[in-house]
Amino acid sequence: MKHILLFILPILIIVAIVFTIFGIFQIRFEEEKFMDDLKRKAKTVAESIELSVRHTFIDNDLKSANRLVESFQKRERLQGCAIYNKDGQILAITERISDWKQKDKPYLNDIFSAKSPRGALEKFKEYSVYSYILPVLDDENNILGLVEVIYDTSYMFTMLTELWRRISIALIVLISLITVIAFLIQRQIFILPIRRLTEWFKYFQKGDIDKLRPFEEKGELGKLISEVEQVALGLRVARKVVTEEAYVRVQKEEIWTQAKLRDLIHAKLGENAFLVVSNREPYMHVIDEITGMFKCIRPASGVVTAIDPILRVCGGTWIAHGSGDADKKFVNSKNKLGVPPEDNRYILKRVWLSKEEEEGYYYGFSNEGLWPLCHVTHTRPIFRETDWQMYKKVNLKFAESILEELPSKNPFIFIQDYHFTLLSKMIKEKRPDATIALFWHIPWPNPEVFAICPYQQEILEGMLACDLIGFHVQFHCNNFLDTVNRLIECRVDTEKFSVIRLNKETSVRTFPISVNGYINSDITNVQEAQLDKIRKELKLEDKIIALGVDRIDYTKGIIERMLAIDRFLEKYPEYKNKFVFIQLAAPSRTHIKRYRELMGEIDELVENKNWKHSEGSWRPIIYLKRHFSPEEIKPYYKLADICIVSSLHDGMNLVAKEYVSSKDDLNGVLVLSRFTGASRELTDAIQINPYSIEEFADSIKFAIEMPPQEKRKRMESMRRIVSENNVYRWAGNIITELTSLKKN
Numbered sequence: 116m117k118h119i120l121l122f123i124l125p126i127l128i129i130v131a132i133v134f135t136i137f138g139i140f141q142i143r144f145e146e147e148k149f150m151d152d153l154k155r156k157a158k159t160v161a162e163s164i165e166l167s168v169r170h171t172f173i174d175n176d177l178k179s180a181n182r183l184v185e186s187f188q189k190r191e192r193l194q195g196c197a198i199y200n201k202d203g204q205i206l207a208i209t210e211r212i213s214d215w216k217q218k219d220k221p222y223l224n225d226i227f228s229a230k231s232p233r234g235a236l237e238k239f240k241e242y243s244v245y246s247y248i249l250p251v252l253d254d255e256n257n258i259l260g261l262v263e264v265i266y267d268t269s270y271m272f273t274m275l276t277e278l279w280r281r282i283s284i285a286l287i288v289l290i291s292l293i294t295v296i297a298f299l300i301q302r303q304i305f306i307l308p309i310r311r312l313t314e315w316f317k318y319f320q321k322g323d324i325d326k327l328r329p330f331e332e333k334g335e336l337g338k339l340i341s342e343v344e345q346v347a348l349g350l351r352v353a354r355k356v357v358t359e360e361a362y363v364r365v366q367k368e369e370i371w372t373q374a375k376l377r378d379l380i381h382a383k384l385g386e387n388a389f390l391v392v393s394n395r396e397p398y399m400h401v402i403d404e405i406t407g408m409f410k411c412i413r414p415a416s417g418v419v420t421a422i423d424p425i426l427r428v429c430g431g432t433w434i435a436h437g438s439g440d441a442d443k444k445f446v447n448s449k450n451k452l453g454v455p456p457e458d459n460r461y462i463l464k465r466v467w468l469s470k471e472e473e474e475g476y477y478y479g480f481s482n483e484g485l486w487p488l489c490h491v492t493h494t495r496p497i498f499r500e501t502d503w504q505m506y507k508k509v510n511l512k513f514a515e516s517i518l519e520e521l522p523s524k525n526p527f528i529f530i531q532d533y534h535f536t537l538l539s540k541m542i543k544e545k546r547p548d549a550t551i552a553l554f555w556h557i558p559w560p561n562p563e564v565f566a567i568c569p570y571q572q573e574i575l576e577g578m579l580a581c582d583l584i585g586f587h588v589q590f591h592c593n594n595f596l597d598t599v600n601r602l603i604e605c606r607v608d609t610e611k612f613s614v615i616r617l618n619k620e621t622s623v624r625t626f627p628i629s630v631n632g633y634i635n636s637d638i639t640n641v642q643e644a645q646l647d648k649i650r651k652e653l654k655l656e657d658k659i660i661a662l663g664v665d666r667i668d669y670t671k672g673i674i675e676r677m678l679a680i681d682r683f684l685e686k687y688p689e690y691k692n693k694f695v696f697i698q699l700a701a702p703s704r705t706h707i708k709r710y711r712e713l714m715g716e717i718d719e720l721v722e723n724k725n726w727k728h729s730e731g732s733w734r735p736i737i738y739l740k741r742h743f744s745p746e747e748i749k750p751y752y753k754l755a756d757i758c759i760v761s762s763l764h765d766g767m768n769l770v771a772k773e774y775v776s777s778k779d780d781l782n783g784v785l786v787l788s789r790f791t792g793a794s795r796e797l798t799d800a801i802q803i804n805p806y807s808i809e810e811f812a813d814s815i816k817f818a819i820e821m822p823p824q825e826k827r828k829r830m831e832s833m834r835r836i837v838s839e840n841n842v843y844r845w846a847g848n849i850i851t852e853l854t855s856l857k858k859n
């Protein structure tokens with residue numbers, strides 16, 4: 116509309132100016148014509164009575180003068196007539212304009228001296244008149260008196276006003292016509308073709324290009340459309356070729372690589388878009404607290420670590436909460452941007468949440484309710500009705516945002532985690548043709564534990580709208596099947612590992628998540644200079660280095676780790692001054708009281724234990740509490756002789772796998788909690804019960820003293836597992852499973 120106005124407005128202004136000028140000239144012309152006419156008439160009347168008046172003066176006959184002026188009584192527009200003597204006094208005047216006598220008439224002297232007639236517009240009281248005064252002369256050319264003829268001019272103004280009115284109406288009609296015609300022309304020439312082109316693009320985006328016929332358009336727009344068609348055709352052909360080639364390659368390759376996953380996705384999904392949904396976004400724009408500049412960070416999140424490499428390989432769209440304080444500055448009009456920012460590989464669509472929504476849905480229901488419920492680490496889950504309502508509202512908000520992105524047929528949606536248990540049902544209500552998988556990144560508890568959730572029914576029903584639900588380990592799958600079996604009406608098929616509810620079947624499978632494996636990873640690519648710098652800064656020369664890398668979360672067993680180190684140094688004091696434990700800790704969910712308390716507890720513990728064991732400048736614990744980029748973490752993995760993962764309960768734990776991936780020199784030992792999903796695969800790690808501080812402390816000693824040969828053997832075996840069961844295999848297996856479930 117704004118553009119149409121911009122186009123029409125100058126035309127309208129020109130038309131209005133031209134019309135106004137024309138109107139002014141027309142009025143002037145009419146006015147002059149009218150005045151001429153009036154003058155002529157007045158002159159004729161005055162001259163017609165001049166002779167009679169002359170006799171009146173000569174005979175001094177006042178009566179006939181009065182008769183004469185009254186004879187004008189009935190004449191239309193002619194108001195009347197006045198006869199003046201040679202002193203300028205009125206001798207007789209038409210009754211109806213008798214007031215005229217009172218008017219001051221300075222111009223009479225000029226007429227007497229010039230002896231020539233005068234016609235002019237005059238105003239007096241309510242009168243607006245034309246007065247024509249004719250001097251009456253005798254034979255010797257002496258003035259006998261004057262005759263004045265007075266015409267009413269008010270009707271002239273009425274007539275001119277009427278003329279203005281008509282001109283204005285004509286102008287309005289003209290402007291309206293021009294606007295409508297310009298709008299119709301605009302619409303026909305520009306808007307409709309562009310709208311059709313946009314529609315066509317949308318269909319093309321959604322993969323439905325074959326349905327629509329290209330449309331005929333000539334001129335410049337036609338050329339543009341033709342170019343777009345060529346690009347579309349090229350892309351369509353390229354996609355088909357890629358899909359077919361991909362089929363062939365997928366069959367040949369054994370090890371899962373980026374290329375194999377890309378081929379699989381092309382082969383299985385073809386032209387269908389791949390949509391990933393998670394709460395945490397993979398790239399977050401924030402304002403640097405120190406420099407005040409914008410920067411883009413990759414959040415400390417296992418989900419991000421796992422999914423980002425997959426989308427980098429296969430493209431697609433990732434929909435997530437835009438939680439960075441500068442996020443809004445970096446999106447386009449549809450809240451999207453290409454990521455990674457320096458090398459756009461896929462689209463990130465940010466969904467905005469209000470403070471109340473974030474508080475209720477994320478901090479409240481998801482992280483004070485479901486997170487402790489599923490982790491069973493003795494932190495009591497809190498379920499508030501208000502949080503639940505916000506959780507539902509935000510799930511709906513995400514569902515709407517996803518629905519906007521869905522292609523017209525066969526969409527594949529991959530939902531991440533416990534934040535979106537209701538999403539699948541909401542999407543399926545609008546798009547039953549969508550194939551949806553949900554991956555549950557955290558543990559699933561047993562039915563007794565899950566049964567304390569007041570909203571269990573809705574959550575389970577929401578989840579069972581998915582076609583596929585994935586867990587890291589079989590134990591969590593079993594727990595889930597037990598839970599649905601006990602808590603809602605459904606049938607569990609233990610042969611097929613699926614749940615049937617209201618004729619809808621949901622497959623439940625194990626997909627152990629992983630990292631991108633050292634074959635494709637640049638995790639081993641660390642400069643020696645970087646290592647030296649850290650060694651110097653933290654005084655690590657000649658020290659045995661143990662490492663912990665975590666989000667600060669009570670499930671990660673950071674407290675237990677500190678206690679175990681304390682016990683280790685108590686029990687084996689010969690390691691004082693020789694051993695250093697570095698903890699990289701990213702503050703997380705700090706808005707929640709329990710997390711703030713935990714940060715305080717860790718700070719205090721580090722302080723106490725360092726004070727207790729310190730000798731000279733040596734401190735056993737180096738606590739680096741901040742967010743690190745993946746590039747910053749890499750050298751620490753390289754430096755670490757031991758990596759300690761002591762989660763009290765963890766779906767998988769990717770830190771363990773990242774450490775193994777980075778140890779290409781095979782010189783490292785992993786101490787791993789047996790309550791992590793990773794412990795099922797990484798059986799060559801030193802497995803610990805983090806609650807047993809004594810055993811934990813001994814395990815640290817065991818790790819330090821492990822013979823090099825043994826270390827190499829164990830690390831080699833774990834690296835083979837991580838390399839084979841990498842994140843591309845994880846994604847490949849899920850996509851293969853998902854596409855095999857697709858009904859149409």
Ligand code: ADQ
Nearest residue numbers: 415416417420556665666700701742743765766767768769
């Ligand atoms: P998380 O609980 O986030 O993930 P995890 O698997 O350990 O846990 O992944 C953490 C990621 O954050 C790792 O990639 C790590 O490098 C990174 N990270 C840790 N500390 C950091 C720091 N100080 N700065 C920056 N980055 C840091 C959830 C589940 C896990 C599951 C994953 C994936 O809780 O059990 O393994 O999802 O499914």
